[in-house]
Amino acid sequence: MTAAPPKSLTRNQSLVLSALRAGGTPQGAYALLDGLRDQGLRAPVQVYRALERLQALGLVHRLESLNAFVACSHDHGGTEDAEATPGPAVFVICEHCAATRELTDPIIGGRIERLARTEGFGLHTSSIELRGLCAVCTAREAEETETTADP
């Protein structure tokens, strides 16, 4: 038994991953860069290169509909075995507060694989992104309507 997974990130990669984790919400490459200038990063390409590697390692996901990035919320942590395919990530993105949750649904996963098979399609990656209002923002909006809307 040895330290297996969080190994061998380079300085820039670690910086970018930490910044993503610290942020909580998805962040664009230029926002990450701005936050990391103090640590010595100077150019967009440095961030993009780190992101590319982190994505390849499965530690980071790109949110296509936002042109932004999030740290993967799964383990990548212990000596744990590769989990039994929980299916592709489903991102639920609040358009109001930007809060983003990463879910999985094996049924969706299975269904997608089935679709691909039916089409003779060799699936590489899936991107599933749901946009709307999170519970918190929905509640707040309801409140505001209540307070404001009947003069």
Add this chain to the structure above:
Amino acid sequence: MTAAPPKSLTRNQSLVLSALRAGGTPQGAYALLDGLRDQGLRAPVQVYRALERLQALGLVHRLESLNAFVACSHDHGGTEDAEATPGPAVFVICEHCAATRELTDPIIGGRIERLARTEGFGLHTSSIELRGLCAVCTAREAEETETTADP
């Protein structure tokens, strides 16, 4: 019976929609613009505005992972009733030849709604994009490997 649905597109909107339909594969805004300079379009914003309206009408979809657009492959054609929610579009995108198919799967749709409900999430839009190799390109690649790979 009257002409009901394809009504009231403006000139620019019609041009952009036709260009998209003619293209077959997804096209970026700048590619569309280049194809429409002959028809008098000059600036990106003209294309973006038309696309925005066409998306609102459901005639065009944006492929987030490609920063590109396709004409919706559904009807929008007859006096037909609004179909009984076939679920969100699932785009299957070939990374080799760019061929893109628009599918739907009611099970995925139902599952997504269920996920959203569970989270208390007010769903506005879904983006589901599958990337990989289409059947044709998979076949061709297999052929090439066969022909090339054992010296």
Add this chain to the structure above:
DNA sequence: GATGATATGTTATAATATAACACTTCATCC
């Protein structure tokens, strides 16, 4: 210590998307 694979830093530029403003078109209402 040569080799190769990967990462780095730097500069420049490409590709995608929006802001702001002045003007037009067209339906509607009085």
Add this chain to the structure above:
DNA sequence: GGATGAAGTGTTATATTATAACATATCATC
């Protein structure tokens, strides 16, 4: 008919996101 308002247009400028190209550095391995 003219006022009004909503939507569209054309134009210029600019913002935002992403890559190309090149020289150098680091590090394991043979």
